[in-house]
Amino acid sequence: MDINPLAVILVENGSKGDRLLFRFPYDTQVTPSYSKRTRTKQLQTPYSQGSAEDMPKTNIAYSSTISGSVHSFPSKVLSNLFAVKSELCGKKFEIKINDIRFVGHPLLVYHQGEGKCSSSNQESILSFNVVFALKASASHAVVDCYHEVSKRIAAALWHEERRVAYLSAEAKLMTSTQDDVSSELPDDPLDVPYHLILQRSQLARDLRRVYEDLQTSGKIHLRINQWILVSCCLPQKIYNLLDPGLVIEPADIHACMEALRPYHAILLLGDKEKVINNLPLDSSPALKRLINLANPLKSLQTLAADADLTLSHVFQLVGHMLYFGHATIIYPLCDSNVYVLAGSANTSPQSKLADAFSETFSSTCLIQIMSEFSVPVSLSQRRNPLATPEQESEEIQIIIWMLQHHLLIQLHTYVQIVVDDMHPRLFNRGSFRSAKTTRVTFASRQSTPDELNAGSSLIRMPSDSDMASVVSDEALSSPPSHKSINSKAPWSNIHLASLSNAEREAVLQVDAAANSEDMDLFARLCKYFRGKHHLEEIMYLENVRRSNLLHLIDKFRTILVTFEHEDSACSVFYKNSTT
Structure with missing residues (x-):
């Protein structure tokens, strides 16, 4: 899937025209003469925060092919394209050039004659645009997700600009750095100033962090100007990391929420401590309480009562957990549950899942367990009446592990009335199993x-x-x-x-x-x-x-x-x- 961004670009349209303020990644081939000549100078500038050695290093290996294709566009061309007219601000921005698609959400900060625009002695920002460059083959769902990311970042920058003129201060720092470098080193590459901007500008480092987080985890938890929290994600990236063959779109999660019922349960896709540690520091206490009480034996209705939350609030929290890949939906574990091996399960003995299973459950083999679910089987049929409590607990842990890794599918029994003279088109009597009166009920006691x-x-x-x-x-x-x-x-x-x-x-x-x-x-x-x-x-x-x-x-x-x-x-x- 074409999920990863190719670049992130910040453009402004001010009282003195449009300008590309920052782009990342930039051309890393900085000439040695520039590095040597500017190191002393940058220590003397009031905006400097340290030498080049103090720059945080990134472990991401940027593709020269991808970076070069985006970098081939001159900055002036990109600024003319992305600094749109005021009539287009507040709407989705999308443009495709060759094999690259650019998506953003331009916002209008000041109207003509309003606020800082009334001052003719200094430049003020009329509008700005945070643009992401993607492969042109990216799906519409991926493009929409990047538009949402751009929209949220833009909203945070707009708020801070109106509150403390944060964007104006950062833009002034970036433009002054570009002007200084272009006046002293006119023959150096155009991307040379961005290396120095990254050292001086907090906003530039935040945009670099956005790019890196989208590349690695697909999740963003960032405070703009250490004030406004931007929290969003790419569900496609998150679920692809959980299972390289799993393709989950936001529409799929919305469909799941539409079908969600109070009798369903949530199954965490990781340890509770790990899930909570991956949440933002100011996450809702209700969300943390719900995660701590989560149990594959408890329905959402029971969980809401235990957490002292309304059922509608629990549904909202569950939607958040699904979107960020913290949990999946199951039916509460009980004897009557019938499971079968998922058709997409990797049955190779040399698979990574088989190795991970062996590390967790050394006493059994994943392939053997998977073979037992080659036909639908209920948990009551798998019970060994002579098993010890420890063996029963391990058996349940195995079922939970396989559900977490999408290896098992639960089958539910549906009922259809069919009479001889109906001649149904959708149901064939011969394809159904006859009803059986198996007496299996739920356990009234919930285990902790x-x-x-x-x-x-x-x-x-x-x-x-x-x-x-x-x-x-x-x-x-x-x-x-x-x-x-x-x-x-x-x-x-x-x-x-x-x-x-x-x-x-x-x-x-x-x-x-x-x-x-x-x-x-x-x-x-x-x-x-x-x-x-x-x-x-x-x-x-x-x-x-x-x-x-x-x-x-x-x-x-x-x-x-x-x-x-x-x-x-x-x-x-x-x-x-x-x-």
């Missing part, structure tokens, strides 16, 4: 992270008294009984209004329809039997037990078929993976 480390069992076979965490006792009470009915009962047609005539007739012909309780529950849930809601969602929406739901599906198995596939909230993190 401390228990996870202590080696206690986090997943257990629940007893009949266990209930789903989102179901209240009143909601689980039996529905009001009705008299036994036959296929002609008029009230059944009212309750089955969401079905077609053929479907209603087929339902009423089932033996279980003679039982009022079964029929009442079926009429209540039949709107979900369209293949769009999985069992866990039905349980949450209607407050029913898994056992009751599975028994109902079994009783109406002559007209109900089940099939399994992944949840749309989680599938976005797999569909584009090519490893």
Whole structure:
């Protein structure tokens, strides 16, 4: 993917015309004579902050081909292109020249006759533009992300300019440095002043840091003028670093948030301490509290209650964690969860993941574990009744590790009503598995992270008294009984209004329809039997037990078929993976 920036450029349009103030990376081939002749001079300037030896070194190896292609544009040409008219300020700026695309967000600082422009004795900034150079082949989503980065940096600079004239002071320093060098060394390369500007200007060093952070991590946490925090990222870069074959666009994250439900859970993609350390220093205390309480066994609803936060606030924090690559979405771990190996998983014994797995779990082999998930299998089927608590804990840790590395996909059971005379186009009766009445419920007790480390069992076979965490006792009470009915009962047609005539007739012909309780529950849930809601969602929406739901599906198995596939909230993190 063409994610990395080629250059970052700062341009101003002032009362004395437009000018390119700074660009990075610049031509590193500085002549030895210049370095020697200017070292003494720079120590005497009031703007100097140290010698060339004090300059922080960068470990990034800039490509001469990329740098040269951007550097081939003269500064005056770029300033004329990027210093747009006032009518275009405040809008997205994008221009493509040959194989390079430039994107920015110009902002108007002062209007003619306003503020500093009224002074004719000194130059003032009318507008400015922070521009990123990208490969022309960069996707629209990547271009939009860089536009957002440019927009946020520009907003911070605009605020500081209006507050303390920060941009004007930095621009004056940069232009004076350029003028001094051009007057004394007219034959030296045009990029020579940028080396000296980088030593003198804090804004220049901030722009260099932006470029380097986007190159290395894809995340920016920067304070402009040590005051305004700029925090943004490139999700494509972040997820590509997590998994080189994973392509996640912002639209995918938005789609995940649209499908997010309170019964989902978050799985951190790193240690809690590491995730918190990667947050900005002034991050929300609520976010840190949510991360500390995160547990793969806890739903978002339970997590919100434990963290004393509203569910909507938790959703916002989860969106932030997804965007910055701190977590992924899963369904809370329980015995009934069915997992299968992801189609994009790298099954090579010599893969880096296999080596990393061996370092973490020395007692087993990743390839062997992956082979066990070559067909869908539930966690209850993998349980060893003779396993020690330590072995059970390690088994759960293995599942969590594989989910963190996108090696496993959870399959959910969906239900579809199919009658013989419907001739469905989208569903083939022969392709479905018949419903089975497997009695598996959620554990009512939530295990803590401390228990996870202590080696206690986090997943257990629940007893009949266990209930789903989102179901209240009143909601689980039996529905009001009705008299036994036959296929002609008029009230059944009212309750089955969401079905077609053929479907209603087929339902009423089932033996279980003679039982009022079964029929009442079926009429209540039949709107979900369209293949769009999985069992866990039905349980949450209607407050029913898994056992009751599975028994109902079994009783109406002559007209109900089940099939399994992944949840749309989680599938976005797999569909584009090519490893």
